[in-house]
Amino acid sequence: MRYHRIPDETVRRLPIYLRGLMISADQGYEHISSQFLADFVGVPSSQIRKDFSYFGDFGTRGVGYDIGKLVREIKKILRLDAACKSALIGVGDLGSALLAYPGFGAYGLAIVAAFDVDPQRIGQIVNGIRIEDSSRISELDRRGITLAIVAVPWAAAQSTIDRLAEAGIRGILNFAPCRIVAPRRVKVITLDIAMELARLPYYMPAGGSNEQPIAGGSPQQEAS
Amino acid sequence: MRYHRIPDETVRRLPIYLRGLMISADQGYEHISSQFLADFVGVPSSQIRKDFSYFGDFGTRGVGYDIGKLVREIKKILRLDAACKSALIGVGDLGSALLAYPGFGAYGLAIVAAFDVDPQRIGQIVNGIRIEDSSRISELDRRGITLAIVAVPWAAAQSTIDRLAEAGIRGILNFAPCRIVAPRRVKVITLDIAMELARLPYYMPAGGSNEQPIAGGSPQQEAS
DNA sequence: GTCAGTTTGTGAATGTGAACACAAGCACGA
DNA sequence: TCGTGCTTGTGTTCACATTCACAAACTGAC
Numbered sequence: 101m102r103y104h105r106i107p108d109e110t111v112r113r114l115p116i117y118l119r120g121l122m123i124s125a126d127q128g129y130e131h132i133s134s135q136f137l138a139d140f141v142g143v144p145s146s147q148i149r150k151d152f153s154y155f156g157d158f159g160t161r162g163v164g165y166d167i168g169k170l171v172r173e174i175k176k177i178l179r180l181d182a183a184c185k186s187a188l189i190g191v192g193d194l195g196s197a198l199l200a201y202p203g204f205g206a207y208g209l210a211i212v213a214a215f216d217v218d219p220q221r222i223g224q225i226v227n228g229i230r231i232e233d234s235s236r237i238s239e240l241d242r243r244g245i246t247l248a249i250v251a252v253p254w255a256a257a258q259s260t261i262d263r264l265a266e267a268g269i270r271g272i273l274n275f276a277p278c279r280i281v282a283p284r285r286v287k288v289i290t291l292d293i294a295m296e297l298a299r300l301p302y303y304m305p306a307g308g309s310n311e312q313p314i315a316g317g318s319p320q321q322e323a324s
Numbered sequence: 325m326r327y328h329r330i331p332d333e334t335v336r337r338l339p340i341y342l343r344g345l346m347i348s349a350d351q352g353y354e355h356i357s358s359q360f361l362a363d364f365v366g367v368p369s370s371q372i373r374k375d376f377s378y379f380g381d382f383g384t385r386g387v388g389y390d391i392g393k394l395v396r397e398i399k400k401i402l403r404l405d406a407a408c409k410s411a412l413i414g415v416g417d418l419g420s421a422l423l424a425y426p427g428f429g430a431y432g433l434a435i436v437a438a439f440d441v442d443p444q445r446i447g448q449i450v451n452g453i454r455i456e457d458s459s460r461i462s463e464l465d466r467r468g469i470t471l472a473i474v475a476v477p478w479a480a481a482q483s484t485i486d487r488l489a490e491a492g493i494r495g496i497l498n499f500a501p502c503r504i505v506a507p508r509r510v511k512v513i514t515l516d517i518a519m520e521l522a523r524l525p526y527y528m529p530a531g532g533s534n535e536q537p538i539a540g541g542s543p544q545q546e547a548s
Numbered sequence: 549g550t551c552a553g554t555t556t557g558t559g560a561a562t563g564t565g566a567a568c569a570c571a572a573g574c575a576c577g578a
Numbered sequence: 579t580c581g582t583g584c585t586t587g588t589g590t591t592c593a594c595a596t597t598c599a600c601a602a603a604c605t606g607a608c
Contacts, residue, residue, distance in 0.1 A: 107564075107565065108564090108565095109564085109565060109566090110565095111523060111526055112523060114523075114526075115516075115518075115519040116519065119501070119519075133584090133585065133586090134585075135585085140503065141503055142503040142505075144566085144567080145585095146566085146567065146569095147565095147566070147567085149585090149586060149587065149588090150565095150567095150587080150588080152586090152587090153586085153587055153588070157586085159586050159587080160573085160574065160585080161572070161573040161575095161584080161585050161586045161587080162573070162575055162576095162583080162584050162586080163574070163575075163584085163585070163586090164584095164585070164586085165586090177526065178522060178523070178526045179525035179526055179528065180522060180525060186521070192421075193420065193421035193424040193425070194421040194425065196417065196421070197416075197417035197418040197420070198517070200417040201417070201418065201517065201518070203501055203517065203518035204518050206518065207518055207519075207522040209518065209521055209522060246525075246528065247521070247524055247525070249521070270527075270528040271524035271525060271527060271528050272524075273517075273520055273521050273524060277343065277427055279364065279365055279366040280545065281366075281545075287527035287528065287545075287546075288545045288546070289523065289546050290545070290546065290547050291515065291517065291520055293422070293425065293427065293497075293515065294339075294425070294427035294428050294430065294431055294433065295339040295340065295343075295431075296497055296513055296515055297410070297431070297433055297497050298342070298402060298404060298431040298433060299335060299336060299338075299339055299402070300471055300495035300496075300497060300511060300513060301402060301404060301408050301470075301471070301495060302335055302401065302402045302403055303494075303495060304470065304494040304495050304511065321504065321505075321506065321511075321512045321514070322511075322512070322513050322514065323514050323516070331594070331595070332594090333594085333595060333596090334595095357554085357555065357556090358555075358556075359555080368596085368597080369555095370596080370597065370598070370599095371595095371596070371597085373555090373556060373557065373558090374557085374595095374596085374597095376556090377557055377558070381556085383555075383556050383557080384555085384556075384603085384605095385554080385555050385556045385602070385603040385604045385605095386553080386554050386555050386603065386604035386605055386606095387554085387605070388554095388555065388556085389556090
C-alpha cells in the first residue's frame with residue numbers, strides 16, 4: 101500500500117522500532133518477525149505490521165522483516181540517515197545533564213554547540229563542548245546546525261525560540277513549561293517534565309480520598 | 325453533563341489548564357472565559373469547554389469560569405489536592421538536575437527522598453536532600469511516599485521498577501529509554517528524551533534530500 | 549421588564565487511530 | 579509438484595477525539 105500518508109502516531113513509534121531493530125541487529129539477527137519485535141518493544145504486532153506497511157513492503161511472508169533494510173528505511177523516513185547536529189541553549193542543571201546524556205548517539209544525533217547568557221559559564225568546557233555567548237546563535241545556520249534543544253528558564257523561552265527561528269533552525273525540543281508560538285516552518289516539541297509527573301496521581305485511585313474512581317483502572321503503561 | 329467518563333486526552337490537558345488558571349489567579353483575575361484561557365494555553369476554546377463539561381458545570385453563561393472553583397476541582401480530579409511526595413531513584417546528571425528543578429512545586433509535588441547505588445554518592449546532600457542507599461527503597465511505603473522518578477541507566481531500569489512496585493509505589497515517571505513491564509496497579513509514564521529529539525528531523529522536509537515530502541507540512545506545534 | 553451583548557454547554561458531524569480477522573504469499577520437505 | 583506451517587499485508591469494524599454550530603442562560607443598561 102504505497103503512496104499513503106504516514107499517520108502522526110506511526111511517526112511517533114518509529115524511533116521505538118528503530119531502537120529495537122538496532123539492538124536486534126547487534127545481537128546478530130538478520131530477520132525479525134512482527135511478533136518478536138512486538139514482544140521486544142511492547143507494541144501489538146498488528147500495529148507494527150500496519151505501521152511498516154505505510155511506507156512499502158519490507159517484509160517477506162513466512163520469513164519476517166530484513167532488519168538491515170528496515171533500519172535504513174526508517175532512518176530515511178525520519179531523516180536520520182545524514183547525521184543531525186544540534187545546539188543546546190541554556191546550560192543550567194538540566195542543560196548540563198543533556199550535554200552529558202549518552203542516549204542521542206544511537207540515533208545519529210549529537211549536541212555540537214552550547215550557548216548561555218551567564219558570563220560565568222561562557223568559555224567553560226562541559227563534556228567537550230565550549231559554552232558560547234548567546235549572541236552567536238545567529239551563526240547556527242552557517243555552521244550547519246539544524247536542531248536546537250531549549251533548556252532556559254520559562255521567562256526566556258519565547259525570546260530564545262524567536263532568535264532560533266530567525267537563525268534558520270527548523271526543529272526545536274523545548275523543556276520550558278509554557279506556551280510557545282513559532283513560525284509555521286519551525287516544528288516545536290515541548291517536553292514538560294512537571295506536567296507529566298502531575299498527571300500521575302490521577303491514575304492512583306485507591307488513595308484515602310472518598311472520591312469516586314470515575315475513570316477505569318490504570319491501563320498498564322504509556323510511552324512518552 | 326455529569327457522570328461522564330473523562331477521556332485520557334482531557335486528563336493530559338488538565339495540568340496545562342491548571343497552570344494557566346493559577347497564573348491568571350496570581351494576576352488577580354477571578355473569572356476567565358474559555359476564549360481567554362484558549363489564547364493563553366494554546367488549546368481551542370471549544371476543546372476547553374468540552375473538557376470542563378466532563379466534570380460538571382463550572383462556568384456561568386455570559387461570565388466565564390470561576391478560577392478558584394476550577395483550580396480546586398482540577399486539583400481534586402488529578403488528586404493534587406493533598407500534596408504528593410516523590411522519591412528520586414538515580415542521582416546522576418539527570419537525577420541531580422531533577423532535584424534542582426523548581427517546576428514541581430506549582431503542582432504541589434516535591435521530591436523528598438533520593439536514592440543511588442554508588443557508595444561515593446550515598447550520604448552526599450544535593451539540594452537539601454541526603455542521598456540514601458538503594459536498599460532503603462523498601463521503606464518508601466512507610467514514609468508515605470507514593471510517586472517515584474526513575475533516572476537510572478537503562479540496564480537497571482526494570483529491576484529498579486520491580487523493587488518500587490514491591491515497595492508499594494503506585495506511579496512512576498521513567499526516563500530510561502527501554503520497555504518496562506510493571507504490575508497493573510502501577511502506572512508508568514515513560515519520557516524518552518532522545519526519542520523525542522529523533523522525531524524532530526522528520527518534520528523538516530525542505531532539507532537537501534531528494535526525498536518526497538510524503539506527509540504534509542509541519543503542524544505548528546505539539547505539547548509533550 | 550426588555551433588549552443587546554456575551555459566554556457556556558452540548559448534540560451532531562467529522563476525522564483519526566486501533567483492533568481484528570483473514571486472504572495472499574513464501575519456505576521447506578516429501 | 580503438492581501440502582503444511584508460518585508470516586505478512588490489508589480491508590473492515592470499532593472506539594475515541596476534535597470540530598462545529600447553535601440554543602440556553604446570564605449580565606448590565608435603560
